[in-house]
Amino acid sequence: xxxxxxxxxxxxxxxxxxxxECVAVLDKLKNDFDIKLDAMGYFYxxxxxxxxxxxxxxxxxxxIGTLCLQVPSEIIYALDAVPIxxxxxxxxxxxxxxxxxxxxxxxxxxxxxxxxxxxxxxDKPDIVVSPTTCDQKSKSGxxxxxxxxxxxxxxxxxxxxxxxxxxxxxxxxxxxxxxISLVLNKKLKRGKLKEAIKKVGYAQYLYHQLNxxxxxxNPPINGNDMFLLTNAFFFDNIDNWTKAxxxxxxxxxxxxDNNIKKNSVRVVYTxxxxxxxxxxxxxxxxxxxxxxxxxxxCSSNRMFNDMVSVDEWFLYDMVDSVADRYLxxxxxxxxxxxxxxxxxIIDLVKSHRAEGIVYQAFAGCQVYEMxxxxxxxxxxxxxxxxxxxxxxxxxxxxxxxxxxxEAFIESLKNRRRKxx
Amino acid sequence: MNKIKKLINYMDLRKVRFWIQIFFxxxxxxxxxxxxxxxxxxxIFSCGYNRASGGNCYFLALQHQLARPWWRLFSYASVxxxxxxxxxxxxxxxxNKAWCGYACPIxxxxxxITSFRKMLKIPYSTYTVEQYRFLKKMKYVxxxxxxxxxxxxxxxxxxGEWRGAFCKMCPGRLITPLFxxxxxxxxxxxxxxTAIFLTSFGIGFTVLFFxxxxxxxxxxxxxxxxxxxxxxxxxxxxxxxxxxxDKCTKCGDCYNVCDMQIKDIADDVKSKNIxxxxxIFCMKCVAACPEDDALHVDILNxxxxxxxxxxxxxxxxxxxxxx
Numbered sequence: 187x188x189x190x191x192x193x194x195x196x197x198x199x200x201x202x203x204x205x206x207e208c209v210a211v212l213d214k215l216k217n218d219f220d221i222k223l224d225a226m227g228y229f230y231x232x233x234x235x236x237x238x239x240x241x242x243x244x245x246x247x248x249x250i251g252t253l254c255l256q257v258p259s260e261i262i263y264a265l266d267a268v269p270i271x272x273x274x275x276x277x278x279x280x281x282x283x284x285x286x287x288x289x290x291x292x293x294x295x296x297x298x299x300x301x302x303x304x305x306x307x308x309d310k311p312d313i314v315v316s317p318t319t320c321d322q323k324s325k326s327g328x329x330x331x332x333x334x335x336x337x338x339x340x341x342x343x344x345x346x347x348x349x350x351x352x353x354x355x356x357x358x359x360x361x362x363x364x365x366i367s368l369v370l371n372k373k374l375k376r377g378k379l380k381e382a383i384k385k386v387g388y389a390q391y392l393y394h395q396l397n398x399x400x401x402x403x404n405p406p407i408n409g410n411d412m413f414l415l416t417n418a419f420f421f422d423n424i425d426n427w428t429k430a431x432x433x434x435x436x437x438x439x440x441x442x443d444n445n446i447k448k449n450s451v452r453v454v455y456t457x458x459x460x461x462x463x464x465x466x467x468x469x470x471x472x473x474x475x476x477x478x479x480x481x482x483x484c485s486s487n488r489m490f491n492d493m494v495s496v497d498e499w500f501l502y503d504m505v506d507s508v509a510d511r512y513l514x515x516x517x518x519x520x521x522x523x524x525x526x527x528x529x530x531i532i533d534l535v536k537s538h539r540a541e542g543i544v545y546q547a548f549a550g551c552q553v554y555e556m557x558x559x560x561x562x563x564x565x566x567x568x569x570x571x572x573x574x575x576x577x578x579x580x581x582x583x584x585x586x587x588x589x590x591x592e593a594f595i596e597s598l599k600n601r602r603r604k605x606x
Numbered sequence: 607m608n609k610i611k612k613l614i615n616y617m618d619l620r621k622v623r624f625w626i627q628i629f630f631x632x633x634x635x636x637x638x639x640x641x642x643x644x645x646x647x648x649x650i651f652s653c654g655y656n657r658a659s660g661g662n663c664y665f666l667a668l669q670h671q672l673a674r675p676w677w678r679l680f681s682y683a684s685v686x687x688x689x690x691x692x693x694x695x696x697x698x699x700x701x702n703k704a705w706c707g708y709a710c711p712i713x714x715x716x717x718x719i720t721s722f723r724k725m726l727k728i729p730y731s732t733y734t735v736e737q738y739r740f741l742k743k744m745k746y747v748x749x750x751x752x753x754x755x756x757x758x759x760x761x762x763x764x765x766g767e768w769r770g771a772f773c774k775m776c777p778g779r780l781i782t783p784l785f786x787x788x789x790x791x792x793x794x795x796x797x798x799x800t801a802i803f804l805t806s807f808g809i810g811f812t813v814l815f816f817x818x819x820x821x822x823x824x825x826x827x828x829x830x831x832x833x834x835x836x837x838x839x840x841x842x843x844x845x846x847x848x849x850x851x852d853k854c855t856k857c858g859d860c861y862n863v864c865d866m867q868i869k870d871i872a873d874d875v876k877s878k879n880i881x882x883x884x885x886i887f888c889m890k891c892v893a894a895c896p897e898d899d900a901l902h903v904d905i906l907n908x909x910x911x912x913x914x915x916x917x918x919x920x921x922x923x924x925x926x927x928x929x
Binding site: 384530 | 724727729734852853854855856857858859860861862869873890894895915918919922925
C-alpha cells in the first residue's frame with residue numbers, strides 16, 4: 187500500500203526542472219571547453235549550491251531584490267543590506283511567467299515574473315526595487331506587487347544627454363537612499379558609503395583586470411566562464427565573490443605563457459543579457475570554435491564598466507556621483523540615442539582584436555530589436571562582420587541557431603585566410 | 607622610462623597640486639622678499655598693487671600701454687607694447703591655462719576657501735545650464751573693459767577717470783596686498799563719480815568673491831578676463847589637454863569633478879583638443895578618468911600625464927598599488 191505513486195507538487199516540479207537546466211549547463215561548462223581554470227570551480231559550486239541544493243547565502247541580512255542593474259548597490263551595502271539582482275534566466279520560470287504577460291514579451295521579464303509568482307526563492311527578497319528602465323520591466327514591477335511583494339518603483343529617465351535627465355535621476359537616487367534608509371531604520375553614514383563605493387569599485391577593478399587578459403592572443407578565460415562569473419555578482423556575497431575572482435585572476439595570469447596556439451575566432455557578444463542558465467548563444471559560439479573575448483551586455487560589461495569618481499568625500503557628493511555612474515555611461519538600448527553603445531562595441535572590437543560580432547536580441551525585447559538596424563549599419567561602415575540573432579529561453583531552435591552561428595564563424599575563418 | 611610614466615600617472619594629483627600651488631602662491635605674493643621678480647607680463651592675477659609681488663599681472667601694464675594716444679600707440683614708441691605682449695605670450699605658451707589651475711594666487715586662494723568649506727562639511731553649489739551659459743559670457747565683457755576701454759581713452763572717447771578701469775574693479779587689487787599687510791586698497795575713491803563707481807564695484811566684487819567662492823568652486827574664474835585672454839591664444843600653447851573620444855564612455859566622472867562645470871569634457875567625443883574657455887587646466891578630470899588614455903596632458907604631442915584605470919583606482923583608494 188506504500189507503493190502508491192507520489193504525485194509531484196508544482197513546486198517540486200519547478201525545482202526539478204530548474205535543477206535540470208542548471209546541471210545541463212554546468213556540465214557543459216565543466217567538460218566541453220579546452221580553456222579551463224580550476225579557480226572557476228567556486229562559481230560552478232556556487233550555482234549548484236544556490237540553484238540545485240537551494241542553500242541560502244544570506245541568512246541574517248536584509249535582502250533587497252533589484253529588477254535591473256540601475257539600482258545603486260553601493261547605497262544598499264552602505265545600509266548593511268544586500269542587493270540581489272533578480273533578472274532571471276530559467277526557461278522553467280519563463281513558462282510560469284507567460285501567464286502574466288503576453289506570450290510575445292521578453293523571456294527575461296517573464297522568467298522574473300515567473301519566479302516571483304512561484305515565490306520559490308533561495309534567498310527571498312524583503313523589498314523589491316524596480317527601476318523604470320524599459321517598458322516591460324516597468325510594468326513587471328506592478329505585476330510582482332500584485333503577488334504580494336513590497337515593490338519600490340525607482341524612476342529612471344529615458345534620455346541621458348541632458349542636464350535635466352541627470353538631475354532627475356540624481357533626485358531619484360537621493361530619494362531612494364532616504365526611503366530605503368527609513369524602511370531599514372538605518373542612517374546612511376559617510377564612512378559606510380565610502381567603504382561601499384570602494385568595495386564595489388574593487389570588484390569592478392578585478393573585472394577590468396580579467397578583461398585585460400582577454401585581449402591576449404590566447405585568452406586564458408572563455409566567454410561562458412566570464413558570463414557565469416559576472417552572473418554570480420548578481421547574488422553572491424561580494425566579499426566571497428572578490429576573493430574568488432582574485433583567485434581566477436591569479437590562475438589566469440599563469441596560463442598566459444601557455445604556448446598552445448588556438449585559432450578560435452575572436453568574437454564580441456552584444457545584445458540581450460545571457461543570464462545563467464540561459465547561456466545558449468554564448469555556448470553555441472564557443473562550441474563552434476569561436477571565443478568570446480568581450481561583451482557589451484547588462485549582465486556583464488555594463489554592470490562593471492563605469493566606475494564612481496568622487497570629488498568631495500561627503501554624502502552629498504558621494505550619492506550624486508553614485509547616481510551618475512548608473513546613468514551617464516550606461517549603454518542600455520532603452521535610451522533615445524544609441525551612439526554610445528555603438529562606440530562601445532567598436533571600441534571593444536578594436537581593443538580586443540575581435541573578428542566579428544554576435545548580436546542577440548531576445549524575441550520580445552523591442553529596444554534591442556529596434557536598435558538592430560542602426561548597429562548593423564554602423565558595423566558595416568566600420569567593416570566589422572556582425573551576425574544578428576533572435577532567440578528566447580526555449581531550447582527549440584537550437585539546431586537552426588547552431589547552423590547560423592557555425593556558418594558565421596566559418597565565414598570569419600575564411601575572411602582570415604583571405605587576409606593572410 | 608615606463609617606471610617614471612607610471613609614477614606620474616599614478617600620482618596623487620590632489621597632493622601634488624596642493625604643494626605646487628603653495629609654492630607659486632609664496633613666489634607671487636611674497637616674491638620681493640625672496641628677491642624674485644618675474645616682470646610685469648605674467649598671465650595670472652598676481653597683482654601689481656601688492657608691493658611684495660614676485661611678478662605682475664599683465665593687465666596692469668596692458669591697460670596702461672593701450673591708453674596712450676593713438677598717434678603714439680601706432681608709432682615706433684610702442685615697440686614696448688609689442689615686446690610686452692610677446693613676453694606675455696611666451697609665458698603663457700609654456701603652461702597654457704595651467705597658470706590658472708596651478709600658479710594664479712587668486713585661483714589658489716579660491717581653492718583654499720573651498721577646502722575651508724569642506725572642513726565645515728557644507729555642500730557646494732552648482733549653476734544650472736542656463737545660468738552657466740549666461741555667466742560664462744561675462745568674462746568677455748570684462749576682457750572688453752580691459753582692452754577696449756583703454757583704446758577708447760586713447761581716442762579721447764573716455765575720460766581719464768576710466769584709466770585702469772578693470773584694475774579698480776578687480777578683487778585681485780584688494781585681496782593680494784592683504785597678504786603683505788596692506789589694507790589701503792579697501793577704500794572708495796570719492797574724487798569723482800566714475801571713481802566712486804569703479805572702486806565701490808571693486809569692493810562689492812571682492813565681498814562677492816569671498817562669499818561666492820565659499821559656495822561655488824572657483825567662483826571668480828567664470829568672470830576672469832585673463833581666462834578669456836588665455837583662450838584666444840590657447841591653440842598655440844605647448845601644453846595641451848587632449849581627449850581620445852573613442853576611448854571615452856561618457857561616464858561623466860570628469861564632468862562630475864570639474865570645478866568649472868565643463869560638460870564638453872564628458873560629452874564631446876569628437877574634439878581632440880578638449881580645452882574650453884572656462885578650463886583652469888587643473889587636470890582633475892584626467893585624474894578622475896577611469897579609461898586608459900582617454901584624457902591626457904601633452905607637451906608637443908608627448909603624453910606626460912594620462913588617465914589610467916590603475917591610477918584612477920589608486921587615487922580612489924580602491925587599490926594600494928597595481929600588481
